[in-house]
Amino acid sequence: MLVFDQVTKKYPNGGFNLDNISFTVTPGEFVFVTGHSGAGKTTLLRLLIRDFLPNHGEIFFGDTNITGLKRRQLPSWRRQVGVVFQNYCLLPLKTAYENLALVLRVGGKTEKEISLIIPSLLETVGLANRQNAFPQELSGGEQQRLAIARAISYNPPLLIADEPAGNLDKDSAWQVFGLFDLVNQWGTTVLVATHDEVLVKKTKKREIRLNNGRLVDS
Amino acid sequence: MSLSSILVIFLAVFCGGLLVSLVLFLGGLIKQMESQAQLSIFFNDSANEEQIKQARNILVKSSELISVNYISKQQALELYTSQYQHEPMLVESVSAEIFPASLDIRAKNLASLNSLSDFLSAGDLSQEQLLFFSSSLGLLETDVNSLSAVKPLIEEVAYYKDLASKVNYWLKVTRWAGLGLLGLLVGVSILVVLVTIGLSVRGSKEEISIMKLVGATDHYVQGPYLCQGSLLGFFGACLSLAASGALVPLFFSWLSPLWQELSWSAPAWWLIASLALGELVLGAGLGCLGSWIAVKRYSRA
Numbered sequence: 001m002l003v004f005d006q007v008t009k010k011y012p013n014g015g016f017n018l019d020n021i022s023f024t025v026t027p028g029e030f031v032f033v034t035g036h037s038g039a040g041k042t043t044l045l046r047l048l049i050r051d052f053l054p055n056h057g058e059i060f061f062g063d064t065n066i067t068g069l070k071r072r073q074l075p076s077w078r079r080q081v082g083v084v085f086q087n088y089c090l091l092p093l094k095t096a097y098e099n100l101a102l103v104l105r106v107g108g109k110t111e112k113e114i115s116l117i118i119p120s121l122l123e124t125v126g127l128a129n130r131q132n133a134f135p136q137e138l139s140g141g142e143q144q145r146l147a148i149a150r151a152i153s154y155n156p157p158l159l160i161a162d163e164p165a166g167n168l169d170k171d172s173a174w175q176v177f178g179l180f181d182l183v184n185q186w187g188t189t190v191l192v193a194t195h196d197e198v199l200v201k202k203t204k205k206r207e208i209r210l211n212n213g214r215l216v217d218s
Numbered sequence: 219m220s221l222s223s224i225l226v227i228f229l230a231v232f233c234g235g236l237l238v239s240l241v242l243f244l245g246g247l248i249k250q251m252e253s254q255a256q257l258s259i260f261f262n263d264s265a266n267e268e269q270i271k272q273a274r275n276i277l278v279k280s281s282e283l284i285s286v287n288y289i290s291k292q293q294a295l296e297l298y299t300s301q302y303q304h305e306p307m308l309v310e311s312v313s314a315e316i317f318p319a320s321l322d323i324r325a326k327n328l329a330s331l332n333s334l335s336d337f338l339s340a341g342d343l344s345q346e347q348l349l350f351f352s353s354s355l356g357l358l359e360t361d362v363n364s365l366s367a368v369k370p371l372i373e374e375v376a377y378y379k380d381l382a383s384k385v386n387y388w389l390k391v392t393r394w395a396g397l398g399l400l401g402l403l404v405g406v407s408i409l410v411v412l413v414t415i416g417l418s419v420r421g422s423k424e425e426i427s428i429m430k431l432v433g434a435t436d437h438y439v440q441g442p443y444l445c446q447g448s449l450l451g452f453f454g455a456c457l458s459l460a461a462s463g464a465l466v467p468l469f470f471s472w473l474s475p476l477w478q479e480l481s482w483s484a485p486a487w488w489l490i491a492s493l494a495l496g497e498l499v500l501g502a503g504l505g506c507l508g509s510w511i512a513v514k515r516y517s518r519a
Contacts, residue, residue, distance in 0.1 A: 049431065079433035089428050106434040150432070 001026055002048075002158065002189060007057035009043050009213075016213040017043045018054070023208055023218045025191065027062075027157070030184040032200045033193040035210035041193035044210070045160050048191070049081055050074055061158060079107055082151030082188075084161035088143045090135040096122065096146050097131040103150050117153065125149040125179060141172025148179050152188070159183055161192045165199070177203065220450060223505070226410045227454025228461075230403035231501045235462055237396035238493060242485070244389040257331045257377040259338065260318040265371035267319070273368040274321055281356035282330035287322045291315065318373055330355065335377045337362075338369065404504060407454075411508025412515070415447050419516040440513045444506055451505025455498045462497075 002025040009018040018040045025031050033041045047054055050066055059066040061080075069077055090099050097118055104114045122128050125145040127138075135143055144164055151159055161180065165173035177192075177199065184190045194200065200207055209217040261270055270288060277286040289297070294317035302308045325331045333354040340347065343366060352359045419426070429439055 051431075075430075075433045075435040075438075077433075078431060083431060089424075089431070091425055091428060102429065103432045106429060106432055106438060 001060070001062065002191075003058075003060040004044075005058045005060070007047065007054045007059060009040075009047065009052075009054045018047075018210075019213045020057070021210075021213075021215050022057075023215060025189060027189055028184070028187050030181070030190045030203075030205045031192070032203075032205055032207045033191060033210065034195060034197060034200055034207055036195060038212075039210040040213040041195075041210060042162050043213075045083075045162050045191065045193055048158070048160055049078055049083055079154055080156050080158065082148075082154070082156040082159040084144070084147050084151050084159070084164045086163035086166040088135070088147045090143060090147060090150075092135050095132050095134055096127060096138070099135070099146060100150055100153055103153050107154060121149040121153055124152075124182075126175070139172070140168050141175055144168060144172070144176050145179060148176065148183075152183055155186075155188075157188060159188050159190045161190075163194055164192060165194065165196060173199065220414055223407075223411045223414045223450045223508075224454045224457065226403070226407045227451045227501050227504050228457040230400065230407045230504060231455045231497045232458040232461055233396070233403055234400050234500055235458060235493060235497050237392070237400055238496070239466075240392050240396065241389065242489070244392060248386055248389060255324070255328055255331055257323045257325075257334055257375065259321045259323070259372055260374045260376065261320065261371050262318065262373040265319065265368075269368065269371060270319055270321065273365060276357070276361045276365050277321070277323065279357060279361060280330075282325055282327075282333075282354070283356075284324040284326060285322075289320045289322055291317050291319050294318070294320065331377060335375055337365075338372060338375045407451075407504045408508040408511065411447050411450060411505050412512045414450070415443050415509040415512035416516050418446065419443060419512055423516070440510070443509045443513045447505035447507075447509025447512075448502045449505065451501040451503065451508075452498060453501075454505070455501025458497055458501065459494055462494075 004021050004023050007018055007021045008016065011017055021040075021044070033044060035041055046052060047059060048061075048066065050069060053067060058068070064077065064080075066077065091102065094102065100118045100121060101114050104117060109117065118131065119128065122131055125148055127142060127145055127149065130138060130142065130146075135146070138146065144167075148161075148164075151161075159180070164176050164180075168176065173196070180190050180192060181203075207217065208215065259273075267288075267290065274286050274288050277283060291314040295312065295314040298312065298317065299309045323331070323334065325334070333351065337351045337355065343351070343362075348359055348362055351357075352362045355362065357365070426439055
């Protein structure tokens with residue numbers, strides 16, 4: 001269970017980024033976080049990976065108090081959260097295979113394990129024949145699928161995505177959401193921040209709507 | 219940049235090695251000089267052999283003195299003639315009568331000789347002075363009193379303490395100046411490594427931030443940079459060892475007449491090995507420290 005309990009995050013200038021937000025997400029749920037630009041969607045996701053701390057309130061995932069984690073506990077926590085960014089955040093000088101291998105090495109997988117895991121990951125996201133391609137040789141949709149493969153490489157219990165289709169055409173966007181749906185069917189809790197309301201309505205998933213840092217609908 | 223890091227670390231380590239060697243060398247030299255330093259008491263003609271030997275018998279009791287040798291007038295002449303045997307002109311015209319009888323004294327350290335010299339040149343002693351000399355010379359008060367009675371028989375006290383004092387002074391100067399120079403070079407080394415590794419870290423900032431976001435520990439992220447810095451330092455230290463290896467034999471052969479004079483042998487192999495190991499550790503440590511600061515400074519994500 002993911003719990004946001006009266007979470008507040010202020011801008012350094014004093015304005016609110018998130019204002020007293022409380023909601024829960026049950027394990028294995030697929031939730032969209034929606035709102036216009038600046039509503040606080042990205043802030044909410046960054047709080048989940050403990051990129052920074054809230055000014056007030058607590059965030060729990062299962063038994064883990066994310067806001068109470070010590071610095072040395074962050075790497076272990078971050079390996080439990082798959083993250084997908086709008087701009088993919090792939091390493092441009094590494095191939096698709098190497099981009100995935102880096103993450104697996106960070107988690108302590110051996111080269112033999114890595115060589116077994118990566119082909120199946122690439123197969124899952126439809127990039128089986130592109131393992132030697134560099135990010136700039138991939139289309140936007142392919143890059144985002146590679147980023148998803150990286151995010152799910154550990155079978156994380158929680159997957160979060162920040163505007164994952166923001167730079168994609170409609171077909172690619174649907175492919176990406178199809179992948180999120182697949183991962184969710186495996187039992188992973190999925191949180192996707194987006195401002196694409198058409199897509200949200202079509203998928204008929206739960207929606208947490210933010211407006212100027214406040215929760216208006218969950 | 220990597221080359222400049224190696225060169226600066228080479229300079230720092232080389233100067234460090236040089237400083238330690240110099241301090242060890244001068245320290246050894248002082249010990250050697252201290253053990254060979256001698257105070258000679260020359261007696262006037264009114265002193266007979268029995269009186270001089272009586273003084274010697276008192277001095278021999280001192281726990282601070284290594285040896286007290288009586289040199290008679292005849293022995294003094296023999297020493298003189300053996301010293302100038304190749305210059306007959308100097309030997310022909312001298313007889314034993316012109317040489318004073320003396321006591322040649324060696325001590326465990328310079329302080330004891332200083333004390334003895336001060337005692338012999340002092341006039342009447344107060345009770346406090348008597349106690350002081352008794353303790354510094356390792357003699358009973360009665361012995362010091364008996365020795366005072368011999369003072370009127372003394373012609374001259376020859377004690378060349380200046381050289382040892384000068385070496386001691388230069389040892390201190392070398393130690394402090396060397397430490398200052400070493401500190402400066404260590405600071406510059408860390409700065410250059412910091413800039414070198416810092417550039418590398420800044421170039422990989424995106425990679426580092428992604429690694430951190432996917433759960434890489436600080437050790438995992440910092441490890442390669444610390445290794446890189448340590449290797450730069452290690453190579454610098456190797457260069458320093460190579461330079462020392464080339465220069466030290468030259469230095470030893472240049473100073474060989476001095477070694478023979480002082481009957482001073484080359485340093486033990488374990489000392490050289492420890493010094494070499496110390497240089498390697500210092501070099502790698504400097505590189506590692508510079509890298510660590512750079513990674514801490516530039517990899518905050």
